[in-house]
Amino acid sequence: MMKERTRNIKTQRVFSRLQIGLVFGFLLIYFVVIAYPLIWMVISSFKDTATIFGDTWGLPQEWKIGNYATAWDLGISSYFLNSVLVTTLTCFITVLISAFAAYALSRFEFKGKMFFFLLISAGLMFSPQVSLVPLYQLTQDLGIYNTYWALILPYVAFQIPLTVLLFRAHFLGIDKELEESAFLDGCTSMGVLFRIILPLSTPIVLTATVLISFFAWNEFMFSLVFLDDDSLKTIPTGLLAFRGAVSTNWGVMLAGLTISALPIVILFLLTQKYFISGLAEGGVKG
Amino acid sequence: MRKKKITPYLFLLPSLIIIILFVYYPLIRNIEYSLFDWNIFSIAREFIGFQNYQHLFQDPVFFTALKNNILYAIFSVVFQVGGGLIVAAILEDKIFSRFSKIFRTVYFIPVLISTTIIGLLFTFIYEPQGMLNQLLTSIGLEEFAIGWLGNSTTAIYAVIGVSQWQNIGYIMMLFLVAIQRIPPTLYEAASLDGASKIQMFLRITVPAVKETMIVCLVITLSGAFLVFNEIFILTSGGPGNASAVLGMHLYNEAFIHGNMGYASTIANVIFVLTLFLALIQMKVFKTGKE
Numbered sequence: 001m002m003k004e005r006t007r008n009i010k011t012q013r014v015f016s017r018l019q020i021g022l023v024f025g026f027l028l029i030y031f032v033v034i035a036y037p038l039i040w041m042v043i044s045s046f047k048d049t050a051t052i053f054g055d056t057w058g059l060p061q062e063w064k065i066g067n068y069a070t071a072w073d074l075g076i077s078s079y080f081l082n083s084v085l086v087t088t089l090t091c092f093i094t095v096l097i098s099a100f101a102a103y104a105l106s107r108f109e110f111k112g113k114m115f116f117f118l119l120i121s122a123g124l125m126f127s128p129q130v131s132l133v134p135l136y137q138l139t140q141d142l143g144i145y146n147t148y149w150a151l152i153l154p155y156v157a158f159q160i161p162l163t164v165l166l167f168r169a170h171f172l173g174i175d176k177e178l179e180e181s182a183f184l185d186g187c188t189s190m191g192v193l194f195r196i197i198l199p200l201s202t203p204i205v206l207t208a209t210v211l212i213s214f215f216a217w218n219e220f221m222f223s224l225v226f227l228d229d230d231s232l233k234t235i236p237t238g239l240l241a242f243r244g245a246v247s248t249n250w251g252v253m254l255a256g257l258t259i260s261a262l263p264i265v266i267l268f269l270l271t272q273k274y275f276i277s278g279l280a281e282g283g284v285k286g
Numbered sequence: 287m288r289k290k291k292i293t294p295y296l297f298l299l300p301s302l303i304i305i306i307l308f309v310y311y312p313l314i315r316n317i318e319y320s321l322f323d324w325n326i327f328s329i330a331r332e333f334i335g336f337q338n339y340q341h342l343f344q345d346p347v348f349f350t351a352l353k354n355n356i357l358y359a360i361f362s363v364v365f366q367v368g369g370g371l372i373v374a375a376i377l378e379d380k381i382f383s384r385f386s387k388i389f390r391t392v393y394f395i396p397v398l399i400s401t402t403i404i405g406l407l408f409t410f411i412y413e414p415q416g417m418l419n420q421l422l423t424s425i426g427l428e429e430f431a432i433g434w435l436g437n438s439t440t441a442i443y444a445v446i447g448v449s450q451w452q453n454i455g456y457i458m459m460l461f462l463v464a465i466q467r468i469p470p471t472l473y474e475a476a477s478l479d480g481a482s483k484i485q486m487f488l489r490i491t492v493p494a495v496k497e498t499m500i501v502c503l504v505i506t507l508s509g510a511f512l513v514f515n516e517i518f519i520l521t522s523g524g525p526g527n528a529s530a531v532l533g534m535h536l537y538n539e540a541f542i543h544g545n546m547g548y549a550s551t552i553a554n555v556i557f558v559l560t561l562f563l564a565l566i567q568m569k570v571f572k573t574g575k576e
Binding site for chain 1: 291293294295297298300301302304305307308309310311312313315316319373376377381382385389391392393394395396398399400401402403406407408410411415416417420451455456459460463483508512514515518519533536537540541546549550553554556557560561564565568
């Protein structure tokens with residue numbers, strides 16, 4: 001009886017070790033499937049076209065660092081700067097006016113508060129793509145078609161709902177005592193927001209900034225439709241023009257892709273904590 | 287504490303103006319446009335009632351696109367929601383905790399990278415002489431080494447594959463956060479009772495992340511009906527219209543053929559589909575907060 005039991009446990013252990021091995025193998029294969037194409041992109045970005053075709057899997061015999069300089073000069077630099085500009089302005093404007101709105105919705109009592117709150121948060125339900133045609137028309141009517149504002153303003157609009165929701169929830173959790181004494185000392189509402197509430201909200205502001213940058217940096221459809229000049233394009237659409245410019249020079253092409261992918265990956269590695277908490281709280285939106 | 291009555295409205299004003307102008311107003315214009323026969327290349331704009339909607343039913347590309355979106359949805363649910371949950375559950379298991387951080391970081395990286403970069407990278411991988419076919423040939427499967435994106439049967443699956451490759455990590459991350467909230471004592475108790483890992487997964491993990499699962503279902507389903515970037519970059523809906531999706535059809539009608547009225551009609555179909563999903567999600571979130 002006792003013996004049989006130990007044997008059962010033993011076979012169970014061997015079996016479960018095998019299972020663990022299999023599962024680990026699955027994790028490793030999945031790891032390779034994800035990592036290899038990315039590593040291949042980086043390695044091949046140092047090769048010339050003939051080697052990429054002829055020796056797909058090997059390391060470059062001669063590391064062509066010049067591919068990066070060529071890619072940068074062939075347009076990546078300007079797409080990069082456009083993306084930085086559009087992303088920075090989008091973040092700044094969204095955070096600022098969402099903080100205003102969240103402050104109103106968390107610290108004041110007024111008529112229509114619930115209505116305005118719903119109006120703003122319901123914005124989450126609508127996807128940018130659906131409004132493509134009327135927005136295209138609107139950017140022309142407003143005279144912002146083919147300018148950075150044709151991207152920034154719609155980006156801000158579609159990022160406000162989530163940002164306000166995140167900020168409002170956080171502001172509601174901040175103790176009001178400090179503010180009340182500040183008011184007694186003659187501080188204005190604006191002063192309270194900037195000197196007391198926002199400094200106490202750094203983590204949520206960072207979370208929101210990371211989420212907004214992620215959206216603005218990678219947005220494709222608006223950048224494709226609301227801009228005409230290649231010189232204004234952001235990275236996601238600029239790369240298509242870049243593909244045309246380098247056509248057969250694959251190494252340069254891949255160098256361009258690598259430079260474009262790096263900033264957001266680095267930002268993620270540095271801010272992983274805020275990123276993931278942002279995703280978890282903002283899991284509301286894909 | 288004295289506050290002027292108008293102050294909160296002033297604080298709300300910038301957000302309200304931008305949201306109304308760029309989110310709500312276009313939705314209303316979309317409905318209006320869809321009732322007109324309006325081509326951007328001609329000045330004529332004629333009210334035609336619901337004819338654009340009737341035209342949908344005679345438009346074979348619309349049905350191909352809808353079919354491809356549904357295919358997209360099925361694959362995305364299986365791989366992202368199903369696969370993402372399983373991977374998350376494995377990574378949260380104590381046995382793998384030492385490797386879990388590196389695995390989940392790498393699995394997540396494709397999510398961060400713009401679809402354009404991923405799309406262009408995969409055009410290299412899918413080339414007839416590209417990496418995928420070299421791999422297939424080297425393991426003796428040369429009969430499967432075809433031009434993936436140029437073949438009207440495989441094109442849509444090739445693009446769907448790229449989407450799964452890119453997005454499983456996102457859903458996995460959402461599940462990871464949800465699983466971390468499950469009290470470990472539940473697993474300890476179950477393990478004392480002799481429950482197997484699979485039993486624990488089905489009886490503890492799955493019920494505990496039910497809400498996240500619904501959120502993830504809504505995210506992947508609406509993602510599947512909104513898909514555009516990958517298709518535009520990898521196939522542009524081709525060959526012919528074999529890999530068209532609603533978003534691509536909308537774009538082509540509007541900006542290639544100039545049919546703004548009909549494009550708005552397609553947009554409204556997408557709008558109704560995704561609004562329906564968003565309402566489900568809102569309902570779930572409300573019940574979750576009680």
